[in-house]
Amino acid sequence: MTPLERALRERIAAEGPISVEAFMQACNDYYYATRDPLGARGDFTTAPEVSQMFGEMIGGALADCWKRVGSPTDVIYVELGPGRGTLASDALRVMRTADFAGEVHFVETSPVLLQMQKASVPEAHWHKSIDDLPAKPLLLVANEFLDALPICQHVGAAERRITVAAGGLAFDRDGEIVETSPARDEAVGSIATCLAAKGGAALFIDYGHERSAPGDTLQAVRGHRFSPILAYPGEQDLTSHVDFEALVNAARDAGASVTPLVSQGEWLIRLGIEARAQALSRANPDRAGEVQSALERLTGREQMGQLFKVLAIHAPDWPAPAGFA
Numbered sequence: 479m480t481p482l483e484r485a486l487r488e489r490i491a492a493e494g495p496i497s498v499e500a501f502m503q504a505c506n507d508y509y510y511a512t513r514d515p516l517g518a519r520g521d522f523t524t525a526p527e528v529s530q531m532f533g534e535m536i537g538g539a540l541a542d543c544w545k546r547v548g549s550p551t552d553v554i555y556v557e558l559g560p561g562r563g564t565l566a567s568d569a570l571r572v573m574r575t576a577d578f579a580g581e582v583h584f585v586e587t588s589p590v591l592l593q594m595q596k597a598s599v600p601e602a603h604w605h606k607s608i609d610d611l612p613a614k615p616l617l618l619v620a621n622e623f624l625d626a627l628p629i630c631q632h633v634g635a636a637e638r639r640i641t642v643a644a645g646g647l648a649f650d651r652d653g654e655i656v657e658t659s660p661a662r663d664e665a666v667g668s669i670a671t672c673l674a675a676k677g678g679a680a681l682f683i684d685y686g687h688e689r690s691a692p693g694d695t696l697q698a699v700r701g702h703r704f705s706p707i708l709a710y711p712g713e714q715d716l717t718s719h720v721d722f723e724a725l726v727n728a729a730r731d732a733g734a735s736v737t738p739l740v741s742q743g744e745w746l747i748r749l750g751i752e753a754r755a756q757a758l759s760r761a762n763p764d765r766a767g768e769v770q771s772a773l774e775r776l777t778g779r780e781q782m783g784q785l786f787k788v789l790a791i792h793a794p795d796w797p798a799p800a801g802f803a
């Protein structure tokens with residue numbers, strides 16, 4: 479039994495069954511606080527860890543958007559859940575070349591990942607919550623951040639809960655599941671409120687679906703394989719597919735403008751990732767095969783290209799970032 483499972487069983491014994499939302503929150507708080515989950519030796523690999531090209535495309539899109547509003551100097555770069563800081567350092571390299579000199583602000587709860595971010599982006603400022611960000615115009619990116627925020631599951635009118643049965647953790651009911659995520663709505667709503675008031679643009683990249691629909695999308699990943707949800711609490715990554723329709727509604731309700739949703743593959747190709755791959759291959763011919771397979775992994779329909787999607791939210795008086803029209 480994992481240490482967190484022992485604690486959860488005590489909690490259920492004292493309080494009764496706990497919601498999927500409370501379970502996911504407890505599992506991910508423990509999981510991210512205690513390890514670096516990324517890379518071949520971890521549990522999963524994210525796009526910025528596949529290739530520098532991913533962060534470079536994002537940096538290019540954000541810098542271009544900023545130039546088109548006249549390069550205001552009070553704009554800050556913000557990243558939610560920056561992992562090892564790889565995306566930020568690749569994006570900022572491009573943005574600094576385009577003369578963006580703004581501050582860097584990270585929202586991160588994991589002390590382990592914060593140490594890694596300090597090594598890759600030493601000039602950053604750290605915050606535990608979105609609400610602590612300075613009230614300034616933002617150029618924001620969140621890659622695989624929203625999928626880790628807790629969801630609620632409902633079966634009919636009842637919230638689905640986790641209990642102890644037959645000596646183990648078990649769901650209290652099955653049936654057609656409808657998922658909601660107040661935590662995601664709140665995160666996107668508060669970013670959208672800031673964009674509408676102060677200006678800026680935000681990119682949200684994640685796996686998920688364009689339209690809200692019933693279905694159980696909660697998943698656990700451990701050592702690069704799917705694992706049963708209730709196995710090894712706190713020792714495996716729990717995520718769910720992002721309902722982009724809910725995000726669009728949260729952003730519009732807060733007064734921000736929203737782009738069409740685009741698949742990651744399509745978006746990266748529109749931004750010129752193929753030309754970037756060619757340039758990298760020409761500069762390092764011995765690594766051309768590696769660059770080509772990274773390109774395929776980021777854009778291929780059977781790989782990350784189709785499942786992952788990109789949504790931009792922006793101030794009504796800022797242009798949409800490139801790649802969405």
Ligand code: SAH
Nearest residue numbers: 510524559560561585586587588621622626
């Ligand atoms: N964006 C990175 C890492 C994705 S993993 C990449 O693409 O590689 C999820 C990230 O979100 C981790 O940095 C994790 O510590 C952070 N995180 C998870 N839940 C969080 C929360 N509630 N608040 C802030 N950061 C959180």
